[in-house]
Amino acid sequence: MVGWIGTKTMGAFGVLLGLAFGSVAGVGSYTFIYAKGASYLTNDPAACANCHIMRNHFDAWAKSPHHAVAVCNDCHTPHNLFNKYLTKSLNGYHHSLAFTTGNFHEPIFITARNKAITEAACRHCHEDIVMAIDPPHAGGEAMSCIRCHKEVGHME
Amino acid sequence: MNIFERKVEARNPFFRVVELTDETDSPAIWGKNFPLQYDLYKRTTDMQRTRFGGSEAVLRMPTEADPRTEVAQSRLEADPRLKTMWAGYAFSVDFREERGHAFMLDDQTFTERQQFAKQPGTCIHCHASVYVPYKKLGNGDLMKGFEIMNQMPYAEARKLVTHPVSCIDCHDPETMSLRITRPGFLEAVKLYKNDPNYDVNTQATRQEMRSFVCGQCHVEYYFKGPEKRLTYPWFDGIKADQILAYYDEQGFKDWVHAETGAPMLKAQHPEFEMWNQGIHARSGVACADCHMPYTRVGGLKISDHHVRSPLLNINNACQKCHDFPEAEMKARAESIQANFFSMRDTAMNSLMALIDDIKAAKAAGAVDARLEAPRQAQRHASFLIDFVEAENSTGFHAPHEASRLLLLANDTIRQGQLALRETPAAAAPAATAVEPAAPATTPAAPPAMPAP
Amino acid sequence: MNIFERKVEARNPFFRVVELTDETDSPAIWGKNFPLQYDLYKRTTDMQRTRFGGSEAVLRMPTEADPRTEVAQSRLEADPRLKTMWAGYAFSVDFREERGHAFMLDDQTFTERQQFAKQPGTCIHCHASVYVPYKKLGNGDLMKGFEIMNQMPYAEARKLVTHPVSCIDCHDPETMSLRITRPGFLEAVKLYKNDPNYDVNTQATRQEMRSFVCGQCHVEYYFKGPEKRLTYPWFDGIKADQILAYYDEQGFKDWVHAETGAPMLKAQHPEFEMWNQGIHARSGVACADCHMPYTRVGGLKISDHHVRSPLLNINNACQKCHDFPEAEMKARAESIQANFFSMRDTAMNSLMALIDDIKAAKAAGAVDARLEAPRQAQRHASFLIDFVEAENSTGFHAPHEASRLLLLANDTIRQGQLALRETPAAAAPAATAVEPAAPATTPAAPPAMPAP
Numbered sequence A: 001m002v003g004w005i006g007t008k009t010m011g012a013f014g015v016l017l018g019l020a021f022g023s024v025a026g027v028g029s030y031t032f033i034y035a036k037g038a039s040y041l042t043n044d045p046a047a048c049a050n051c052h053i054m055r056n057h058f059d060a061w062a063k064s065p066h067h068a069v070a071v072c073n074d075c076h077t078p079h080n081l082f083n084k085y086l087t088k089s090l091n092g093y094h095h096s097l098a099f100t101t102g103n104f105h106e107p108i109f110i111t112a113r114n115k116a117i118t119e120a121a122c123r124h125c126h127e128d129i130v131m132a133i134d135p136p137h138a139g140g141e142a143m144s145c146i147r148c149h150k151e152v153g154h155m156e
Numbered sequence B, C: 001m002n003i004f005e006r007k008v009e010a011r012n013p014f015f016r017v018v019e020l021t022d023e024t025d026s027p028a029i030w031g032k033n034f035p036l037q038y039d040l041y042k043r044t045t046d047m048q049r050t051r052f053g054g055s056e057a058v059l060r061m062p063t064e065a066d067p068r069t070e071v072a073q074s075r076l077e078a079d080p081r082l083k084t085m086w087a088g089y090a091f092s093v094d095f096r097e098e099r100g101h102a103f104m105l106d107d108q109t110f111t112e113r114q115q116f117a118k119q120p121g122t123c124i125h126c127h128a129s130v131y132v133p134y135k136k137l138g139n140g141d142l143m144k145g146f147e148i149m150n151q152m153p154y155a156e157a158r159k160l161v162t163h164p165v166s167c168i169d170c171h172d173p174e175t176m177s178l179r180i181t182r183p184g185f186l187e188a189v190k191l192y193k194n195d196p197n198y199d200v201n202t203q204a205t206r207q208e209m210r211s212f213v214c215g216q217c218h219v220e221y222y223f224k225g226p227e228k229r230l231t232y233p234w235f236d237g238i239k240a241d242q243i244l245a246y247y248d249e250q251g252f253k254d255w256v257h258a259e260t261g262a263p264m265l266k267a268q269h270p271e272f273e274m275w276n277q278g279i280h281a282r283s284g285v286a287c288a289d290c291h292m293p294y295t296r297v298g299g300l301k302i303s304d305h306h307v308r309s310p311l312l313n314i315n316n317a318c319q320k321c322h323d324f325p326e327a328e329m330k331a332r333a334e335s336i337q338a339n340f341f342s343m344r345d346t347a348m349n350s351l352m353a354l355i356d357d358i359k360a361a362k363a364a365g366a367v368d369a370r371l372e373a374p375r376q377a378q379r380h381a382s383f384l385i386d387f388v389e390a391e392n393s394t395g396f397h398a399p400h401e402a403s404r405l406l407l408l409a410n411d412t413i414r415q416g417q418l419a420l421r422e423t424p425a426a427a428a429p430a431a432t433a434v435e436p437a438a439p440a441t442t443p444a445a446p447p448a449m450p451a452p
C-alpha cells in the first residue's frame, strides 16, 4: 500500500532517523528554522518546477503553510550532507531519465526510499512535538506521518 | 487546495482552423480545431469488458433489417430471470449491455424492441446529435422542434439525424464551455433545483455542468399522458421510492405483466439519480472526473473524450484522489459491485417467487380483488429492483442507497407473498389448524430515529 | 535504550518517577510516569450522547444490591422489540447502552442479568484489569490462571480484581509498547491469521496492534462445551454468516426462545469483526486512529486515552484524513447510520412477524416437525440482525457488510414465514382454491458472478 511505510523500509528508515536525530541535537525549535529561513530558501524550488511535470507539486507547495519554512529539498533530501548529495544525484538521474523517456506512471507516486527520507525530514523539524509517539527504541516501528497529514504531501 | 477548485490545466492552445457555428453538428469539423479531443472521442467504438461493465463484442450475421455485424452481449441471456421480470414488454425481447457513444444511434435504430412495438420520434432525444435538427425543425426554436419530432414515428424522425452525440450537444461552439441542449433536462433540472426559474446554462457552476451534461441522458424517463411527452419523473424527488410514489399518484403504468396481470413500471439508466445519492456526488466528484478524467497527451492535459468505464483507466480516473495502487482500487470497486450483485440476486429470486405465486393463484382462479395487493407488491418491488439493476454501475455510484432499495424491495415481496396467503377467516390449512397471524405486525411501536 | 533515556536530552516530557513492573496494575501508579495519558484515561467517566452512540446518564435510586446512582439508558426501553427478540434470555431483562471504560467493572457486577442467571468467572476476562490477577492465580502462568478463574462463580472471581481495564492490560511496562494480554484473543488471533504458530506479540505490526488491543474484548464470543470455555468463534471465518455456520456445525445454542421454542443464538459487540469488513480497515485505519486520536497537550502530541465516540471529537478523529468541515463529517457518519437504522428497522419488524407466526402456529397446536424450518429461520435471522445490532457503531464500521447481512436476514424470514404456510397437499385455503406455489423457486439458474 502506498499509504504508509512498508516493514521492509524500516531498517533504512531507522538509520535515517538516527541521522536525523543526530543532526537535530541541540536544535529542535521553530525559532531556529525561522532564523535560518533565508539560507534554506537558497535551495531554489524553481529548479524543480523547471520541469512542467513538477508544476502541480510546486503549486501545491506554494499554497501550503510549509512554503514559508521549507523548500523542496528540506523534505526530499536527507538532512545530512553526504546523503543529501547522493540522493540529489540519484533522483536527478532518475527524474531526467523518466522525463526524457516519458516512461513513468501518472499520477506520480513517491518511491519507498524517498518517502522514508521525507518522513525523516518531518521528524527533523517536528521532533519536539512528536517525540512521545515515536517508538521508544531506534529500529522500532515508526508511524507514518503522511498517513494522517496527507495534505502536507501536496494532496489535491 | 481541494477538488472543488479544479485547476485549469496548462492552458489549452488550439488553432482556429475552421469557424464553428451553432449549426455545425459534424464532429469531424470540430475535430479540425480540436484534434486531440476528436481522436479520443472516436475511440468510443472500442469494446472491452470489465468484470461487471464495459461491453463485449458479439459477432452476428448482418440482415437487411439489421446490418450490424457486431453487437454487445445480451443481458437477457446472461440472466434469463429478466425475461420473466419483464414478460409482455419490449425489453423481454432484446436488452443488451450498453456500449460506447459511437454506437448509440445504430443500437437504437436496430434493436429488436423496434419490431416489438412502434416507437416514437421522442426516443431520439438521447441517441443522436439532435440539437441542430431540433432547431431546424422548430425554425430556430429548440423546444418547438423537440415537440414536433416527438410526434413523428421513429422511422421518420430517424431520417432527420446523422450523428451520435456530438461536440455541439455538450459544448457552446463559441466559448467551448459546457452547455445543456436537451429539453428533457432543461425542464427537469428546475425540479431538481426546486426552483421553477432556474436556468441551468447561466446558473450552474462549472463543476455541476461536468455532471449535468451527462444527466441530460443518463436518467430515468417516461412518456407522459396521451401525447407521450418525454418527462423526467422528478416531481416528488429523484430517489427511486420518490419516483415510484409519483408514478403511483399519476396512475401510470408502462405495461401489464403477461404472466400475472400486474400494472408494471420499467426503470431505465438512472445513473444521474443514483450518483446523486452517493459519497462521490456528496464530495463534489462529477461524472466527468471519473469517466472523462484529465489525461496527458504530449505536454498537454486534456479531458479524455473516450468516455468509458473508469475501471479501464484507473490511474487517471481514481488515483488522482485515491493514494492506493491500481489493483487495490480495482478490487475496491469490484468488492462493492460483487456485494451489490449478490444482494440483487437475492431480491431477484424473491421476485421470481412472487411472480410464480401470483401466476399460480391466477391459474387456480383467484379473483382480481384477491390479487390486488400481491400485484401492487410486484409492481413496486419490480420497479425498485429494476432501478438499481438498470443503473449501470452495478451499485458503485451509490452502494448504500442501492442496498436500501433492495431491502425495501425484498420486504415488499415478503408482504406480497403473505398477502396472497392471507385467507378469509377460517381458511387456515386444515391439516394443522394453524391460525395464520397477521403479517408484519409489531408488538410495540418501533423506536423513533434519533434526531440529527 | 528505552523511551526515557532517549528523550532525556531532548527535554523528555516523561520522568521515571516510579518503577513499573509486570505486577503494577494500579493506573494511578502508571499515571505518575505518564500524567497526561492518565488524566485523559480518567475522563472515560464522561457520559455524553451522540445521535446514535455515546451514552446518557440516567439517575437511579441506589440499592443494597446495586449501589450505582447513575446508569446508561436502557436499550430495551428504547426498542421494546428487543425484549421479544430475546424472550427467555437474560438480555430481555436488562440491556443498556454501553459507556466509558471506567464503568466496565461496575456495570458487569451490577447488571440485572446477574440476577437472572448465575454467571461464571469467565465474564471478568473483558471487564477488569485481569492480567495480574490471572498471573497470580496461575502462579505466574497466565493461561493457567485464566482457566482457574473461569471455573469460579462470578462473585468469587470478582473479589480477585480491582480495576477496570488498565495500563498494564494494553502496555508492556518496560517498553510501553502495546501488548496483548487476553487469553481469548491470544488464541483466536491464530485463527484470524490462519496460522497456528502465530505469536501476536512478536509478529504483529505496530499499526495492527493499534486495533488488536481493542479486539481483545470488542468481539463476539461464546462459552464452549460443558466447561464453558471462553471462545471466539472464528473457526470458519469472522463474518457473521461464517460464525453462524460454525455455531450450526457445533449444534450450539445460547437459549431456547420463550415464545417460539426456537434454539437461539445471541451476538455480542462484534466491533472487531465488522470493522474488518469495512473500507477503513481496508485502508489501514485502526481503532485507535479514530477512538484514541492524537491530541496536542501543551507542546506534545499524545494518544487521547479518553476512549469514546469519535463523533465527540471529529476534529482530531476524522479531519486529518478527510478534508471536509466538521459538520459535514458528522452528517456523513450520521447519514450512514440513519440508513442503517432504517434497514435494521425493516428487518426487525419482519422478525417480529415471524415470531408472531410461529407463536400462533404453536398455540394452534402445530407439531415440532412443522415448526422446524420456521424456527431455524428465526434462529438464523435473529443472529444476523443481532450481529449488526450488537455491533455498536450503528452500521458505520462496515455499512456494506451490514446491509448484506440485513438483506440476508430479511430473506431468511420471508422463507421462514412461507415455510410455515406451506401446507401438506390439498390444504390450500378453500375460499379461493388457491394452490400455493412453492416458495422461492426460480425459473432459471441465477447468472454466475463474473470472476474477478
Ligand SMILES: [Ca+2]
Pocket (backbone or CB within 6 Å): B053, B054, B055, B097, B098, B099
Ligand atoms: Ca457497458
Ligand SMILES: [Ca+2]
Pocket (backbone or CB within 6 Å): C053, C054, C055, C097, C098, C099
Ligand atoms: Ca455507547
